[in-house]
Amino acid sequence: MKFQINLIKIAALLSLILFSMPSFAQDGQYKEKIKDKVKAQKVAYITNQLDLSESEAQKFWPIYHSYHSEIEQLRASLDLKPRRDMTDKEAEEMMMAVLDGRTKEIEIQKKYIQKLKTAVAAKKIAMLFRAEKEFKEKVISNIKERRKSRFGN
Numbered sequence: 001m002k003f004q005i006n007l008i009k010i011a012a013l014l015s016l017i018l019f020s021m022p023s024f025a026q027d028g029q030y031k032e033k034i035k036d037k038v039k040a041q042k043v044a045y046i047t048n049q050l051d052l053s054e055s056e057a058q059k060f061w062p063i064y065h066s067y068h069s070e071i072e073q074l075r076a077s078l079d080l081k082p083r084r085d086m087t088d089k090e091a092e093e094m095m096m097a098v099l100d101g102r103t104k105e106i107e108i109q110k111k112y113i114q115k116l117k118t119a120v121a122a123k124k125i126a127m128l129f130r131a132e133k134e135f136k137e138k139v140i141s142n143i144k145e146r147r148k149s150r151f152g153n
Helices: 002-020 028-050 054-078 088-116 122-151
Strands: none
Touching (some): 028 054, 054 088, 088 122
């Protein structure tokens, strides 16, 4: 319980820091700091949503970070962007590569579900996918709100 309360305090503090930083800075160092803060918020959010005990969290997070790293590497390797001037053959190859990438992503998820089951119960793993989606939606919503308040749109 105390562990959860501390995580909530950390998440609140990180939110305050993240969204009170100057929005005009665009250098790589600033972006890296933002990424780190969002990652820390994600850890706090998911830990809270899954109700991870301290011992579960110690086992869970290294596996999760490996999983996330593997997914990011896969997505970076695909980096497929359609172009208006591509041929039909190029478009077809790109679409097949996207589908192959999705298949590989599912294979990675299956592999890591098995690994995560050594750290936490299957119920918590099932809740993980929902928590990830909710966190992503919250981040997107916060970005939209910041843009709206900054640009008045």
